[in-house]
Amino acid sequence: MKAPVAALLALLAAPSLAAPDYSEQRQPCSDYQTQKQAFFGDLHVHTRYSLDASTQGTRTTPAQAYAFARGEKLPIQPWTDEGEGRRSLQLRRPLDFAMVSDHSELIGEVAMCNTPGMEGYNSWQCLVYRHWPRGAFYLFNAWASIQASHLGLCGENDELCLEAAKGPWREMQEAAEAHYDRSADCSFTTFVGYEWTGGEAESGGNLHRNVVFRNAEVPPRPISFIDGPAASSLWHSLDQQCNSADGACDSLVIPHNANLSAGYMYSGLKDDGSPMDADYARLRKQFEPLAEIMQHKGASECFYQAGVTQDELCAFEQQPIDNISGFDNPPGPETGFLREALGEGMQIERQLGVNPYQQGFIASTDTHLGSPGAVEEDRFLGHGGAGVPAAKEIPPGLPDKLEYNPGGLAVLWAEENSRDALFRAMRRREAYGTSGPRIEARFFAGWDYPENLCDQQDRIEQAYAGGVPMGGELAAPPSAAARPTFLLAARQDSGTADHPGMPLQRLQMVKSWLDADGERHETVLDVAGDGGNGAGVDTATCATHGEGFAELCTVWQDADFNPQQPAYYYSRVVENPSCRWSQRQCIAAGVSCDDPDSVPEAFANCCAAEHRPVVQERAWTSPVWYTPAS
DSSP states (O other): OOOOHHHHHHHHHSOOOOOOOOSSOOOOOSOOOTTOEEEEEEEEEOOTTSHHHHTTTOOOOHHHHHHHHTTOOEEEEEEOTTSOEEEEEOOSSOOSEEEEOOBSTTHHHHHHHTSTTSTTTTSHHHHHHHHOHHHHHHHHHHHHHTSOOOOSOSOGGGHHHHHHHHHHHHHHHHHHHHHOOOSTTOOOEEEEEEEEOOBOTTTOOBOOEEEEESSSOOOSSOOOTTTOSSHHHHHHHHIIIIITSSSSOOEEEEEOOGGGBTTOTTOSBOTTSSBOOHHHHHHHHHHOOEEEEEETTEEOSOOOOTTTOSOGGGGTTOOSSSBSSOOOOOOOTTSOOHHHHHHHHHHHHHHHSSOTTOOEEEEOOOBSSSOTTOOOGGGOOOOOTTSOOOSSSOOSSOSSOTTOOOOOEEEEEESSSSHHHHHHHHHTTOEEEESSSOOEEEEEEESOOOTTGGGSTTHHHHHHHHEEETTOBOOOOSSTTOOOEEEEEEEOOOEETTEEOOOEEEEEEEEEEEOTTSOEEEEEEEEEEOTTSOOEEOTTTOOEESOOBSEEEEEEEOTTOOTTSOEEEEEEEEEOOEEOHHHHHHHHTTOOTTSGGGSOGGGGGGGOTTOOOEEOOEEEEOOEEEOOOO
């Protein structure tokens, strides 16, 4: 799509600036910082064109989703007879960027079933969709995401549904264009994208991925799991239709919810279960530089089991099952947690010479209300999708499943808030995720950072000059005695005047490495702050107490470094404890678990054994890798 005429005229009249090369026409941003700045956003957002969202009553359009991200109020279901939302949401602070990522599968069918007069509107499938939406949610999803098939209302060669998909795809592009600030203000950035929604039939394992395009030049329609039921098919199709095609089209892919993949997202094998080869590993590394570490259906960092694993902070927002289909299978280390996956990537690299799982981290919401960035614990109304539906009435009790949460945010370190600058940050993995707060985190690795680097005003400039930022790869050590040295820094979420941010508790280093036999090891160290600071929260009132830190910074050297051992390192920033969304709503409802007979049935989960009333919000930086030259 072309930029508005006024913007193009302003671009031509603007003075020449030393700004990044743009893949599309726009004005250079007036706020351009060579040492990068943190931009907060959401790359996982569903609107009325996603089957699961629409069957739960979501009417949010892509344009409304972007307007919400920019600070406007959003009405949500249930709806009055006049079409007014009986509830609404609004962000305390707008986002810097967002992407609507509606499911590519069945996007045509959803449009057909909602558009009177369109061919297929009166099919039995659409009658089921309109009169039994929850049944349609399970039936249609299983058919598309497991059987990789359309639903029989699409005509010869599925042409009716493929043609119908072009309308929503066009609207998604138009909404992204309308809300992308191409002026020098660079106040808000949109990305065109979608979700590729595949699954593993027997286990119910999730294989979902979000596709992000660099600019407005995109394929004629989204490439879906039905087009090719394998991730490698998606990569090849994107390469043919976009990345290697003539023009400026460019794309990358972000796997998500590996915590519900039943081990299939990072199986160490090719999509068909055969042994991985170097070509497959290279293709995956090329297309998937990032992974989603957190969203409203749980965290995918690491697995925790009392008495078995040591890192208790891994218990954060851990789901009770290992798959997205609801099969009652408990999670385990091999479920798809990213700490394990990154370690397996190093093991694969020993065999194939390439690491297919060399991925950075982001987080997002996976909202199905069209509400990007709605992550505040005290304003959580559920996110729909597989959660508690509210199409016809406000559900009694808690507004979502107890194990779900508000989700997280993606953070990108870039020179400016433009598509090209943010996309480059994703490509080089200079990115991180938070569980919701706008924590600002830095992470650098080098060989000779001074011990007092935190005290120096130009510490970031020195860190870039003497090493690599998060997502980077350490060069070979300059001498046999050299040890990698890291700059870890974090600043608490500043919050707003009426809702201040939570102080930080501690800054941690996570290291994983392979020994001479290829066995994986890990250690988690507190390197700044105070994990025993006594901070806490009164779960009867949600009042917090104890001291914390507005900023943390340290220089840490790996004294146990072995130059013959592959390793990766990342930083985890942890806030003081606070009330989880569910506890806040239990308190508001007057629930007292000391008197079980007084607890309304709708709020029984407030007193369930698995209820976690306290949460420690956090951020995870993308890793830095070290690989021996041999």
